[in-house]
Amino acid sequence: MMDKIKNPRSVLHALEPIGLGTAEVESLLSYFCRLAVSHSTSTLSLSRAVARRFEHDVEEQFDWYHRQLSGMGEAALTWSGALSALTSVPRLDRLTFLPWKDVIAQNGLPILSNGQFCLQCLAEDQASGRTPYFRLAWESKLVSVCNKHRVRLTTHCPCCGKDKVRHAAALVVPGWCTRCGAFLGSETHDHLANIKPVELWRSRQIGALLAAQDQLGELPQRQHLIDVVRHIIEEMDGGQSARFAKRVGVAKATVHYWLQTDKTPTLEACLAMASQSGISLTQLLTGDLHDWKPPAEGQQLALALFKPEPRRRVPSRELDWGEIEHQLQRFLLLPTPISVREAARRLEVEPRQLYLNSNRTARQLGERYMAYRKRRRQANLNAAMPHLEAAGREVLSEGKALNLREMTARVPPQVLSSVQGLFDVLRDVQANIELSPNMR
Known part of the structure; x- marks a missing residue:
């Protein structure tokens, strides 16, 4: 009689991915950050632990956030597989672009390293009681707006105005600034700055693509994509690939390589083909020609935006310093001060x-913001100190060293991320505890 094989316990918490089967599906990068929070550890420590677990060499200057975890390269394949193994959650590749790796060129999926996000999505997450998280669509450089809220994505903290604040740090709590600790959805001011219809269309198409990947019966195949492209060329341009190339704004040699070699179109080229033929991006990449008919001339999204335009010299911008001064004065009256950088x-x-050009007002803005930062830093410290002291007493009573690892296991991550100069604060906490009568 064969021994019954038991399902082994997972090494890491089996977190449920958020948004599967929707355009708001979570990215693997977000899942990894939430996993670190769930284990009360830093993303840096968890990344090193995962790498060592699978016997990868870890360099001293290893920075996990430089890896394109949510793309469709080796990093995405390695980390989705590793996290599936450690959490027992299958198919974490659905939190990446990996399902489309056979129909999109490997170098044809640009991933944004700065970490963009939608202020209103994060605010909505918190307001609904849901854990704030990063959407997979935000990872693509080709997505510049939130189709749901019709606002432009940003990479800057609305409070401190700094860039690269979403996840480029050793300790990350999704939804909170890694520089100043403020909630990234705390201000939902309008980022609608000349949003073009093509940006919304592109965001909608990529969102639909990500929603569909959870229900794929089989992975899309390159040959099916090429068959669809051939059919579209035949129907729309009489089989003349040169005319089709001009239509979608690529070199005719590029189309030749797609059809005659093993080259695969980039995501941007696929969007251009979809826009000019009236087929959805998902149908194009999955080889689905059901109900497709060539659009009548002028009906297709003649996204002149997808076609290269002759370069024009951008005229120098004339700044109206009177109006700028007026806007700065309005910024001085905002209930939540902003930095000069954000202004x-x-x-x-x-x-x-x-x-x-507006020296006095700019300095007033700066001083007001610095005073606000100082007050908030002190308020955060006052709120965090009871947690830190209680955890510190527990650590020292167990005869352990009071370090970040021990504190992250005992203090909520939102509390730790709100404290600036955490290591100096921990030294002060230890000194205060050792001087207190109860510890003598």
């Missing part, structure tokens, strides 16, 4: 220009 970003000028 400059909203006005689409450089901070140094503000200091040169």
